[in-house]
Amino acid sequence: MSAAPSELEREQAFLVHARAQLRRMRELAQSLDAAKASDAISAEALGAVLARRVASLQDDPRTTLFFGRIDLLEGIEGIGGRGLGLGASFHIGRRHVTDDAGDPVVVDWRAPVSTAFYRASTAEPMGVVRRRRFGVDHGRLTAFEDEILTRRPDAVLPGSLTTHGVERRRSALLAAEIERPRMGPMRDIVSTIQPEQDEIVRSDLGVTVCVQGAPGTGKTAVGLHRAAWLLYSFRSRLERSGVLVIGPNRAFLDHIGAVLPSLGEVRVEHATIESLLDHARVRASEAVDVAVLKGDPRLARVLERAVWNRVKRPEEPLIVPRGVRRWRVPAAEVSGIFDELRRRDVRYGTARDLLPQRLAHHVLLVMEKSGEITDDRVQDAVARSSPVRAYVKHLWPALDPAAVLHGLFSDPARLADAADGILDDDEQRLLLWRRPARSKGAARWTFADLALLDEVGDLLGRVGRHGHVVLDEAQDLSPMQLRAVGRRAGSGSLTVLGDIAQGTTPWSATSWTAAMSHLGKAEHDLVVLDRGFRVPAAVIDYAARLLPAIAPGLGAPRSVRENAGRLEVHAVAGDQLHSEVGAAVVQAAREPGSVGVIAPDAVVGALSADLAALGIRHGRLDRDASEPGDDDHQVVLVPATVAKGLEFDRTVVVEPAAIAAAEPDGRTGLRRLYVVLTRAVSETTIVHSLPLPAELGASPEASPGAD
Incomplete structure (x- = not known):
């Protein structure tokens, strides 16, 4: 007589059943014939819908269709939309799977019933008797862990275990998933979303949310998951108007690019501020004070006058x-x-x-x-x-943005007329071109000019709007750039993500009140995330030494990881710097997971050559990189100015003082360094020959990580 299957075996059998039902749904979608539509246009539209449907029903054999389960009490109102008998359960996963009768097999993590999986607690169980989390390895269930949230004498649950009487203070499977080594692009966090994160994710479409998030708090992932939740909950509205995600650079967009597709959302636009404002070719640079002035919100009033001043008052009938x-x-x-x-x-x-x-x-x-x-x-x-x-x-002449801005910067009288009472004489002289371009086509536009061209373009004719905009690293944008982003949302909402302490531009925001005003969203919800799930305590505590100098009054983040991580600081002679970096990289690469070597931009080329000479294969994320597929390398060399928003299991930070000194002022330099120091998930090794910035204080002793 064979033994009864274990609870884990029953769950694995249910996973096999769920996969079979997903395959049935996909085959059904593939069998539908768009050619049977009433006309060619309808057939094309239906074909596109069916193609997206089939794509959304693909099964990834490397993972499972569900990562959790909740068992509910009888008659829970507002959960699932119906009364449920004692012991009724839902498996929670990345997409909705039904059987051939239409009953749920797996519930989408965005569905209302799934809210309880993320937010239920012993203090507020939300009708949940038990929450179960699963361990997964290569598409198979390897373990599960239960939390009992509601105790009732008559609550006899199927598959009850002797461990059910013990309430764990912290989920070991949850901690293991959060701290799991990773390589390549960012993954979704649907199995590890925390209650405070879930509240942001499920904020209503009409609400603009600003998230002040310390390093490692998951603010980027929260913003992306909010976009996925909004597309699920308000699909008919957002499929017409669209969702736009704006990140700080192309490396960052490549890093996050797989998250939304993994959640079944492929119709989302991605942009950097450069690509969003791609109105002209940038052919020149300018002094910092000029760029800061061009980002000043007063320029909006100057440009409005410059446009409307072109209308002549009629003197003849x-x-x-x-x-x-x-x-x-x-x-x-x-x-x-x-x-x-x-x-x-x-x-x-x-x-x-x-x-x-x-x-x-x-x-x-x-x-x-x-x-x-x-x-x-x-x-x-x-x-x-x-x-x-x-x-x-x-x-009332026809105008274009380039002609308006060319006329303003090349004609002192026209600029004086538009800036009267707004900019003083010295500021007007800063804006005027020393060698005026003969025509708008010959103008040597700068990066700061792009936001001004966008402003003029909106004065002349409305730019395209999106139903929702996710803006990451928002603190780095100038007021004029924020205005450009805000107008893309129009009357829609935004999810604004950032950290005042990580502002690394001369015009970076010093308060969210001002930044949100420039975005046109003075009414918003401000949420502070300060619990670090990814950056370990040894690393974040060391980086936080910079906070009094770079963000006075901003609270220090708290790492909630059980593993404190590891931090080592190596002072070496200048001629030994690169060899010591190589040794640190070799040591870091002995363990699974990604290694980021973050260095001053000016030495990336030389350091890359030295690493190659030492036989260390690596990718590069700078613009001069010639080798494709950098995400496939365990070791990646990263210029300090590109590191923002990225994360690695281990980092080797080269010459912190030089990273800080490369910025135009001391505070911006220390903020850049703060960004660089907080990119590691498990350990950081600092290698330097120059004295460390005084704000970091004495070098800490090596802090061993917990096994």
Whole structure:
């Protein structure tokens, strides 16, 4: 007689059943014929929908369809939308799987019933008797761990274990998943979302959320998972208007690019601020004080004047010959039309498009007073007539952003007219080109000019909007860049992610109140995440020594990991620096997981050559890297200016003082260093020949990690 299957074997059998049902759903979707649609356009649209449906039903054999389970009490209102008998359970996974009767086999982590998996506790069980987490290895269940949240004498649950009477203070499987070594792109965190993170993820579409998140708190993952939850909960609205994710650089976007597709969401746009504002080729650089001034929000008022100053006040009447008669609209009456269009607060280009019809309407009023018979066709003919078009062209010229900005920066009188009372004489001189370009096509635009071109473009005609925008590392954007992002959301909402302490631009934000105002979202929810799940205590405590200098008043983050990690600081002679870095990299690469070698930008090329000479294979994330597939390397060489938003299991940080000194001012340099020092998940080794910044204090002794 065979032994009864164990609880783990029963769960594994259920996983096999779930995979079979997912395969059935995929085969059904593949069998549907888009060609049977009523017309070609409908067939094309249906085909695209079916293709997305089939793609969303792919099974990844490296993982499981579910990572948790909740067992509920009877009649829980608001959970699952129906009363449930004692012992009813839901398996929680990355996508919804049903059987052939339509009953749930696996519930999507974004469904309302799944909220209890993330938020239930002994203090607030939310009707959950038991929460189960699964250990997974290569697509098979290897273990499970139960938490009993509600105790009832009559609660006899299927598969009860002797350990159910013990309530664990911390989930070992959860901790193991959070701290698991990783290589390649960022993974989703659906199995490890914490209650405070889940509250952000499930914030309503109409709410703009600003997350002040210390390193390792998961703010980037939270923002991406909120986008996935919104697309699930408000799909009909967001599929029309779209979701946009904006990150600090291309390496960062490559790092996070797999998260949303792994959650079944592929119709999300990704951009950096450079690609978002790609209005001209950047062909020049400029002094920091000029760039800071161009990012000042006062420039919005200057540009608005520069645009509307191009409208000339009418001094001559509009005269329209028609047949044997000439019809006349006095200049004063035309001025009234101009004023009415300005009061409507429409864009310059929209008002210009409306103007011919407005003028034609007044011509028709004159004609009707003389007894002429008119109709809409006559008005349209007058609006399209050469005299009206020439009159509009003279008084309300067509503009483009490059022409407006070229005229402003190359003509002192035009700039003085637009900036009067807004910028002083010295500030105006900073903006003027010393060698004016002959034409807008020859202009040597700078990076800061791109946000100004975007501002002018929006004054002329509305830019495209998205239903939701996720903005990461928001603290690094200038007020004018924030305005550009804000207008992409329009009346929609944003998820704004950042850390004031990690601001590494001369114009970086010093308060979220100001930054959110520039985004046009003064009304928002500010949430502070200070519990670090990824960065260990040894690393974050050392980096936090910089906080009093870079972000006075900002609380230090707290690592909640049981493994304190490891931190080592090696002082060496200058001629031994690169060999010592090589030795540290070899040591770090002996364990599974990724190794990031973060160095001053100026030495990346030389350091790469030295690592190669030592036989250390590595990828590079700088723009000069020639070897593709850097995510496939265990060791990656990272310029300090590209490190933001990335994470590695272990890091080797080269010359902290040089990293800080490369920035234009001391505070920005220390903030850059703070970013670099907080990229490790388990351990950091610092190798330096130059004295460490005084703010770091005495070098700590090596802190051994817990086994």
